[in-house]
Amino acid sequence: MKLVSVVKELGLKTHCGANLSDEVTGGYVGDLLSDVMAGATEDQIWITRQVHPNIIAVAALKELAAIVTVAEPEAETVVKAEAEGVALFSTDSSAFEVSGRLFKLLEP
Amino acid sequence: MNVESEHFSVTGGDFARAGAISIRVKKALSNLGLPRCVIRKVAVVVFEAEANIISYATEGEINYIISDDHIEIHIDDRGQGIPDLSMALREGYSTADEVVRGMGFGAGMGLPNMRRYSDEFQIESKVDQGTSIRSIIYLHGGENE
Numbered sequence: 034m035k036l037v038s039v040v041k042e043l044g045l046k047t048h049c050g051a052n053l054s055d056e057v058t059g060g061y062v063g064d065l066l067s068d069v070m071a072g073a074t075e076d077q078i079w080i081t082r083q084v085h086p087n088i089i090a091v092a093a094l095k096e097l098a099a100i101v102t103v104a105e106p107e108a109e110t111v112v113k114a115e116a117e118g119v120a121l122f123s124t125d126s127s128a129f130e131v132s133g134r135l136f137k138l139l140e141p
Numbered sequence: 142m143n144v145e146s147e148h149f150s151v152t153g154g155d156f157a158r159a160g161a162i163s164i165r166v167k168k169a170l171s172n173l174g175l176p177r178c179v180i181r182k183v184a185v186v187v188f189e190a191e192a193n194i195i196s197y198a199t200e201g202e203i204n205y206i207i208s209d210d211h212i213e214i215h216i217d218d219r220g221q222g223i224p225d226l227s228m229a230l231r232e233g234y235s236t237a238d239e240v241v242r243g244m245g246f247g248a249g250m251g252l253p254n255m256r257r258y259s260d261e262f263q264i265e266s267k268v269d270q271g272t273s274i275r276s277i278i279y280l281h282g283g284e285n286e
Contacts, residue, residue: 064245065245065246065247065248065250066192066244066245066246066248067189067192067246067248067249067250067251067254068248068250070185070188070189070250070254071185071250071253071254071257081245083244083245085156085244085245086157087156087159087160087244087245088245089160090159090160090161090163090164090188091160091188093160093164093167094160094163094164094167094181094184094185094188095181095184096181109157117164
């Protein structure tokens with residue numbers, strides 16, 4: 034499923050709408066950066082409650098499809114996302130709920 | 142830019158810049174046309190090196206040198222050092238404080254990740270002096286990842 038469709042289906046708030054036509058292959062949930070570095074794979078959506086700018090580097094290095102934060106990202110995080118071309122969204126839902134809905138979308 | 146070797150300095154505590162060097166290295170290696178699997182491994186090693194220096198050391202340097210068949214990454218820092226290397230290399234073991242953990246660092250996976258994504262990995266540390274790491278990643282046919 035394309036990222037643009039995931040964003041629409043999950044009702045995500047857009048902070049940086051990059052790579053919207055890219056295919057999303059899965060998801061990864063985690064708040065520990067090294068865990069994401071070890072476990073996430075490219076083209077996955079990363080769901081996290083971390084909102085500081087360092088998450089952008091992790092997503093860029095791992096070539097993730099997008100980050101979805103379950104809290105409002107810091108202003109500097111949005112600036113970095115735009116600079117690095119990392120797709121960044123947020124949601125008012127819990128990580129549990131947004132993960133479940135993403136899983137249903139990708140593996141119905 | 143000299144793309145065959147580069148040198149970077151890292152300042153302890155500078156969390157705002159964590160990831161800046163690894164992103165730059167990734168772009169430089171991409172521009173050289175190196176295989177993506179190689180670039181991904183280098184990116185993880187350099188990111189974890191940055192995070193470790195920022196989290197634990199006073200200051201440090203990261204260098205990489207590209208030769209015909211491998212990339213060699215040297216990481217040297219000055220600071221508290223690591224008293225028990227075998228523990229530090231165990232997944233999940235961390236001495237990070239609350240501030241570091243609150244930012245999502247200190248998962249106890251930094252050194253294990255560096256070792257896992259390296260084809261050759263050496264580490265030496267002296268308490269109250271610092272830590273030196275040498276990571277080698279093969280350009281062709283590496284076994285890991």
